[in-house]
Amino acid sequence: MTTDSRPYLLLVRTSAWYDLVVTAAFVTPWTYALLHEALSLGPLPEGSPIPVLYANLMGSVVVVWALLRVLRPLPLHGFLDGVARVLFATWQAYALAHGAAAVVGLFLAVEVAFGLAQLVPWARPDAWRNRPRLRPETP
Template sequence: MWTTEQYRKLVRASGWYDLLVTLAFATPWSFMALHGLLQDTALALHLPGSLPPFEPVHMLMANLMGSIVCVWAVLRIRDPQQAFGRYDAVGRILFASWQLYALMHGATALIGVTLFFELAWCVAQLLPVKGVAGNPAPAGRAPVV
């Protein structure tokens, strides 16, 4: 169980994590560098699965995802509300679902690393917050909303 202040720090930290992990997806130039790095890493580690070359529409989708995740991350860094943490957890369930789908259909095993972190952040952000939404407040204090 989190205190309200701990949960705000968690939401802010998840925003920083997302910003750092997805910033390279936001532009075609940074994504091409990341794609090459991921491809080289997968080959060097002899990982199963593939990382195909990206066509312009693939690049567009990667850049759109990177752009919106960066905006969402900055929002949570600047204003780490509990509601944003809960919505982020739901988004992570969706991302994890599509990452698992990709892994099951031959995508590079490198996706497993981000899948692990998606699930970890999701679980952390779904834990209850003390004194909020039906959780008992500490003795002598009103619940924090």
Template sequence: MHFAPPRDLTARVVFASALYDLVVTAPFATPWTATRTIEQLTRVHQALALSGSFALEGPMSLLFLNLMGSIVVVWSVVRLQTPTARLGAADTVGRILFSSWFAFALAQGASTLLVAFLVLEVTWAMVQGLTVFRVLRARRLATIPS
């Protein structure tokens, strides 16, 4: 597979967003890498003496981490191959949902380490959302008869 950054601004933003997702979520895609990643994140949580709980234990937690990691990796590859405004819009909606679940987990006492992930998720939702929805709106307006 060859991924070349596109020239169009919207496609570049969607591509960069997909690349970010791939890098951040690939470590959660397999039981072996997820276990190591969780161990490292637990050490960071403890070393920084962060508040909240960072408890991810057992085969069910690992299963859901792997499912999330796997599907986001696949979704990232799709957007790397085809970085369109429409896929960027769908991803922006997903980012808003992910941000909601991060905020919910924080409100329920999850580790404040999640704040870093939340900030990145909200930032990508705003950057990508502003870019793709502007393009989609312009396209929609261009199709409305005068």
């Protein structure tokens, strides 16, 4: 698979749909509270809105990023999403090492799988030759 092939763009779009499904409930304080309780984590702690704020910010950014990849998947989006998944996987592994719930391991496995699938094609010697330009050409 090359980074400019239809299968690669389908992979980029599929990973975006996964992100939408997994993170949509993080977007609002009300849906996050329902998710928190559904995961048997109990009610949200009283008194500090900051953890909810962080969850809502993360959910909002991931949902918007996922919508871009669903509506306009580009090879560059796959590369950047792969990099983001390496970061997410790193922090999920860190959380697991520090006592996070075992369910985080399932999300870690998906992050690693999508991350590798989106980054490995960029390791080909010719992958960067036809890369999209980040700045417009000057006349």
